[in-house]
Amino acid sequence: MTIEISASQMLSARGWLHDAKISIDAEGYVVDIAPNDGQCDHSVGVLLPAMGNVHSHSFQRAMAGLAERRGPTAIDDFWTWRQVMYRFLELLSPDDIEVIAAQVQMEMMEAGYAAQAEFHYLHHAPGGKIYDQLDETSLRHFKAAELTGIGYTHLPVLYMQGGLDGRPLEGGQTRFGCDLQQFSDLYESLAARLGGMPDDFKLGVAPHSLRAVSSEGLELALSLSPIGPIHIHAAEQIGEVREVVEILGSRPVRWLLDHMPVDARWCLIHATQMEPEETLALARSGAVAGICPITEANLGDGIFDGHRFLGAGGMIGIGSDSNVRIGLTEELRMLEVSQRLRDGKRSILTDDQTLSNGRYLYERAARGSARALGRNAGRIEVGALADFIALDLNSPVLGALREDAILDAWIFAGTDDIVTHVWSAGRHMVRDGAHVNRHEIQAAYSELNVRLRGRL
Template identity: 60%
Template sequence: MIVAKLIQYDIMCAHITIRLLLMATSIFAKQVLTSSGWQENVAIHVDDEGYISAISKSQSGEDHRVGILLPALSNLHSHSFQRAMAGLAEKRGSNPIDDFWTWRKVMYRFLEILKPHDVEAIAAQVQMEMLESGYASSAEFHYLHHDHNGAHYDNVAELSERLFQASLSTGIGYTHLPVLYMHGGLDKRKLQGGQLRFGCNIDEYQTLHSQLSQGMKRLPKDFVLGVAPHSLRAVSKEALLIANNLDKTTPMHIHIAEQQIEVNEVMNALNKRPVRWLLDNFDVDKRWCLIHATHMDETEVLDLAKSGAVAGLCPITEANLGDGIFDANKFLQAGGRFGLGSDSNVKIALSEELRMLEVSQRLRDQRRVVLSSDDMPSNGRYIYERAATGGAQALGRNAGRIEVGALADLVALDDEHYSIAGLSKDIVLDTWIFACGDELVSHVWAAGRHVVSDGAHIRHNEITNQFKQTMQRLRKEL
């Protein structure tokens, strides 16, 4: 238990450091995208709990002055440890056709060498990159629970606490989603190889969730604990029911319908398509976030939209893995809600996630400006605002909009940058998303914590140096 006590002490110390960053502040911006539209030359006032307390026309006495201020997005789906294997699975495997399943073999080999301190260093780097690209918060779909070969740590929450520590050190807004992973397929075959580090039966999972619930009391108030049954392949219906009932007030995330092979397996075992089976057997509502949901028929698309659940889209990863194209146009036209995640973290780039979402629709439909509407013709603003509110919903976070009472999750763009100099309002978003990159991000506040300043995270060098040392060692061991 010595290790567990040391980690707890580190968390408490880091918590004090982060709390020192939370103080009342005000931010003047030339242009602000509020929940009621664009406003010019206004100040956003943030209280010492990290919430927006007022929006005023004052132009003097502010603590910070920025060009363009937007509600910051939430990254709703991340497996942070996979950042360390980015680029290592781009060589064709032994199969004539390489796909998700051959990529997964590389990931399992990588799991054999990861240690707890590696998990923490990698997570801190990932979160720092998220913040520097314009995200203010992240949800970690955390299924790495055990040591090599499935050996349990003395502290069941060892690796979860490593992620808490990383989140405290970066200051990111954080939702923790411990994953229930029981078997290796719908035939309930036993876990093997790298999967052994994921496995929990329902009793072990309830113990883990209970310990994490107690630990969350020591963490910042904007940190959230949710529930994440891995997939229909990895969790029984009975266990899914128990997981769903653990806490009816918190987010519920699940992988679903990512790959056609998975769809076929579910149809053979359950006689329904994955999303249809879930909708028919569970009260899927706004608590739920269905990750990927790539392969749906028209009735699934429409019924998922009606449910109020969030579709968790990860365009860069989905393209990298050859998953397929989500029918975002039909889903959004039906009133569906979505958010963005960086998933495998092969590349962390907020503007590129948004761009990839839209251009995939264009390539499929052979048309331009697909995701828009008569009352919102701006492609950039249409997808940005929906990603902001949908992502916040998926994290159980009172954010995704700039209005009094919301968390101060804010991102500023540099209006002096040559690529957007002289532009205003919606055209700024269109240009950032479709013609630029995240180098435009100048400042980020996460629940009022000023964590990115002048384009760099406040602990950039320290975090990057630790990550570099970790990667040098891991690459030698691969």
């Protein structure tokens, strides 16, 4: 069965189209783009390629706002925040993980994301006890994604040690840990289960960071996923950079580029602590930089060197990471305005061909995010997945605007509630601004929040 959507304005891979329609086949792919003949299943104001979210730790959504008090010392930073996170995750059961994942995915879709990559390291029970099913918690994310209809890329995380000195995991970290055999078994089980999931679900791999995996672990991760996405935390914190330099002899991004086959399958998460030479080299590699501006600001990670990276042809993707806030426009806006604050200029992330700051940000993040998820999306053209969002042209923010001005106004002056519809691989999951399963998902999450917070 073919579904047709008409739009007053549509941002296609060839540029803006007016009064056009798009046809989607039963497998969720675009099969035709043509002038609107008035015989469509759905009619919208603005149709855009939807974004994928490249980096999420879903369970952290339920602790949002709970780590905004200063710790016991005068210096509060990423490392003190992490201690709060470790205490919180000790409360979570597999049922809780599934409920939170569904809430996060629903919020992502209502914000305008059509797909998500879950950087999943919460593998075991409190104390590190292995569940009867090794992939128990991963399967909970799969179930949530089937309920929400989000396009899904699962990234099981290899987490082996507490630091580059090889110290053992302790406390909350024990829920993350796998040795090489356990992780191999986990990955193979997930790969076997993927056949029962929707066709656009993908499986990749995520060695957590240079701090948390050995060289043998890196090699194993690459061998398990020879064609899938590879994601890794890199150069997020100054303390991390110092540790890597001390033990490995070079900065994290430089070490990865020199010792690993970093290419278009890789996504380096954060990369906020790079030297200019590393920034240019990473751009040339074809890897995606997975930027999470809201979380990076919340945790004091630093500002990504977007101007230098994008100017050298680098690819970026956007992620919500800790999910302290889930806001697509807010992520893009913060990416740009952080550059402005640092450099004392305006409209920094753009070029001579795309003068619009909003369009430059949106198109590059959409295409880079699709690459990072291993997803044939991020653009509207025949042969791509039907990952779309629609915007409300009747919104006061967008009224009377056309083409690139719509993206400028939405990203810099609007909010995500201007999103009216979302399709993921043709699945129409957000209608008139609300997810089709919102009531069920929200009710379960509200009950969980009351119960969990009563135990803190």
